[in-house]
Amino acid sequence: MLIEARGIVHRLGERTVLDLPDLTVDAGAHLLLLGPSGSGKTTLINILTGLITPTAGEVRIDGRSMSGANPAARDALRRETIGMVFQTLRLIPALTLRQNLSLAQTLARGRSDAAEAATLIARVGLAHRADARPRELSQGEGQRAAIARALAARPKLLVADEPTSALDDANATTMVDLLLESAAAQGSTLVIATHDRRIRDRFAHTLELAA
Template structure:
């Protein structure tokens, strides 16, 4: 995958749009410091993410990035409230019960706040994961397919929530998806092509 000289400035919202296999998740993992690029440099919040050792990338990610994974990665033993509280504790060294309650209500899960992940539907789990990513007030909010399991109404609601949360803290928002329903919401867009078939 080759992206080239692409920049996303602080406070901007951007969409990476492309079909399966086009490299969206790989790009998200590189931005988040979960993968190391084979060439070039990646800078996040003024730091050279691609040049840091693994422990340094982990620390930078905890300080600056809120992640919504395609596989939700909620902690099975914790409730929705517990998942958000743990994320805050790890990133900020403290918890804010009022902010947790506000976010859970904002994503429409107040009635499921004490539920464990296995008790949630796929759409509810996705909303819980989005709330967890937002609860640390990250400088960069990164989401991989955040609306793929949601109906039209909830997809719009989640994009509204992400825009609102990013704007409230002047955070940068980066979403990778194949979901064309939300493309019209983004002026800044990076379109990735499907991989070319190799002739036999």
């Protein structure tokens, strides 16, 4: 079991923003978290990846406690196990795409692999932009670059937060294809959080959250 979330509750003051029954996801399976804005999708993503601590409940990733770990242990587990594609591009502005991937590899695995980085960049269709800096990339190129960076650590879990919400139908399909194909190529579990119902049929497992 790659993801185990038991009895997750999260409150902000007196308001409960997430109350989730048990959630489990097998290694290599894919999950779509679907719901409108305010339904707790991003909160759940942040809890699963250890960016916030739930008010109650436990999260285990790849058999290791995420919710109960100290900050340093969480950082290590996230770095070693999880690749994240955020709504906003989080590449280092001063580094080229190639250098961003090299840094991600080094942080996760203690070393870089130039050949593997080049393969990832080519896989997302950016071989001709490998030496471009983030500000030189278009929105679509930036999204693909973010996926390549997330995959650089060879994550067991690939998490994407609203990757298609700003895209038209054709580009949304291309983005989901890329995420699914990239996850399959590395044997990663893919979790997408979105309000975009256009991609629902692409996933065998869907968890709907209500506002």
